Amino acid sequence: MTSTQQKGLSRDRVSNSSDFNFTDLECALCHEVLWKPVACQLCETPFCHPCIHQQLKTDLKCPNGCNFYIERKCPPFISKVLSRLQISCFYKPNGCQQVLNYDALEKHEFECQYQLVPCSGCELNIMKTDLTAHQLTCKAIKVICKDCRLVYKRGEFSKKHPQNICLREQIRQLREESVENKSTIQMLTNQIHDLLSWKNRISQENIITFDDLPSMTEETIWIPPIYKGLKWSKMVYMTREYAAATYPTSGYMAALISGSNHHIAFFNEEASISRDGPNKIFSLISLTACAAWNDNLHLTIIGYKDSVKIKTYTSKLTFGKPQIVLLQWQNIDKIVFQPTGDTATHLENHELGDTHCIITQLIIDELV
Template sequence: MTSTNDIGLATERVQCSTTTDLNDLVCSTICENILWKPVACQQCETHFCSMCIRQWLNKNSNQCPMRCDKFIERSCSKFIAKRLAQLQIICIYQPNGCNEVIPYEALEKHETMCGYQLIKCTGCLSEILKKDFSEHQLQCPLTVTTCTDCKIVYKQNDVFKHHSDVICLREQLRQLRQESQHEIQQLKEQIRQEQKAPVPSHIITDLAKLRVHCAYAPNGCRVISFYYDLEQHEKTCEFEMIPCKLCQLPLSRRLPIVEHTRRACFEYMLNKNPAGIQQQFMILFNAVDEAKADNHRLQSTINDIKTQLNKLNSICLKNSKTNSK
C-alpha cells in the first residue's frame, strides 16, 4: 500500500466531530481531498496540495486552476496551516491492523516508521508487515544470503547443498590462491617491462653479485643462488614437487601440467588409507591458515625483490651522474 504522499489525504480518514467544517481545507477543483503539504496561488489565494498543483502545471503551464492570469506560488497561509494542525488522522495502514490516530503534522513521520506497512520479500515475493519482516527473512527458504567470509550467494533452503563449512573454506582457499597468483603475475609483468629496457653493463655486473632465494623456498628449499645461476637451479630443484593439501600426492608445476581433479584426489586418499579419509577433511580447515602463511611469505619475497630492484636503480642513477661528470 502506498503512503499519503502518493495518494493524498481522503476526508474519510479525518477523525473529528460532525460540526467541524472541512470545506476550507479541501484541495479545490483538483483532488478534493484534505490539503496535503499545501501551497497557494498568490493572486486568488486558493490552496492546493503541492503534488496536485505540480501535476496540474505540467499539463497547464503557468495557469491557475481558478483561471487566474498566471499561477505564482506562495506558501500556505498561517490560518489554514493552524486548522490543518488541529486535525487527527487515521493511519493509512489501518486496513493492515494499525489503530493509531495521528496529528496531521506527525502523519508523514508515522507512516514512514509504521510497522503495518507491507514490504515485498525478494525471495518468496510475499508481502509482509514491516514489523514481521526481519523474522520472515530469517525463516524464508528463498531468501538470498551472501556469506561474509567467502562471498558465495545462496538461498537459505540450499545452505547445506551450496554453502556447507567445507564449501566455504574451499572457496576462501581458492580466493587466496587467486590473489597470490595475481600478485605474482603483476610482479612478473613489472620485471618483463624492466627487461625490455637496455640494461647498463654495471647493472649486469651488480646482478651477477646478487644472491636470490629459490622460488621453491615455500616448499622447503633453502638454496640461495647467484642471480644468473638461479634459473638452472630451479629447473632441477627437488622441492619443485608440491604435495596436494588434501591427499599429499606430489604434484608438478612444470609443463605439461597434469590436472589433479577433486575426484582423483579423493580416489588417491581412499586407495592409500580408506580408514583415514575422514581425517582429511580436517586438513582442509588447516589449509586456509597454511595458504595465508604462504601468501605472507610470498609477499615478503616480493617486497625483498622490489627493495633489491630499487637499490639497483639507485646505483644506476649514481653511476650515470658520475659518468656524466
C-alpha cells in the same frame, strides 16, 4: 505503497471531524482534505501540493480560472486549522491504531511498522514489523558462507553449497593466499638483500635522525634552510619533551617512544629536500615515516633530476608506527613529499582529513 503523497486526505480518516467545517479545508482539485497545502497567488484558492503540480504538467493556468498560476504559501488560517486535525494512520486497515496530529502524520507513515515492504529475496510484500522474522527464514534470501564466502540463496543450500563445494572453495582460496604470501616473501627477501648491500656503504653520516638539531623544548621549529648540505623546505621538527607536554596521545609521541630518536621531523603539506650546484646529485636510500593522527595517511614521494620527475612512490602510513620505506633512488637532486587524506579517525577529538606526516629517519647517500 505510500499513503498521503499523491493527493488529499480522505475525510473519514479525521477522528475529530465534528469540530471542523471542511469547506475551507478542501482541495479544489481532489476535493479531499488539503495535504501539504499551497495556494494560487491571485485568487488564493488552496490546493494540495501534489494535486496542483500534477495538474500543471498539462495546464499552466490556475484551475480556478486565473490566467496563470503563481504559487504562494497556503493562507495561515488554513494551516492553523489543519494542524488541529487528528488523523488516523493510512495503515489502519493493516492494524496500525495510531491517530496523529496533521503535522506529525507524514513522519509516522514513513516509519509505520504496518506498511507493506517488499522482501529483498522473494519480493513478496511483507508487513514491515514482520520483515526481520520473515527474512530469517525466507528461502530466497541470499546468505554468505562465513567459511568460503560463497553467496547462495538459502533455499538452494543443498544444490549450490554442499559441504564438498564449501571445502573445495576454501582450498582454492588458501592456495591463492599462499601464492600471494610467496611473492611477498620473495619481495621481502629481495629488500633484505638490497639493504645488506647498502649496509656496507652506509656510514653514520648518511643517517639523518634530526637529533643533532638544536633542542628547543618550548615550540616546534623549522628545519634550517641548509642542513646536512641539503635545502629543506616546509619541514618542522619537535623534541621529545615538547611532544610529551603538548601531544601526549599523538602519533608524534608514539613514534618517539618506539624509536630511539630525541627529535622527529614532520609536515602537513607538500615539503621538499633538494640540492643545487655542481655536486647536487644524491641518493635517497630509505625513509622511516608514520602518521601523526590517523591511519591510512598516503604519502607520495617524488624524486626529481633537473626538474624532471623520475621516480614516484606512494606509501600508506599508519598512526604512530614508523615504517621503513626502502627506495634506493640514485641520481636525484630533489625529493618532494606530498601527504594526502586519510580515512579512519584514530583519535576522536582530532578532525578528519589530517595530513600530518612524521619522519623519524632518512638515509641519504652522497651527502657532502
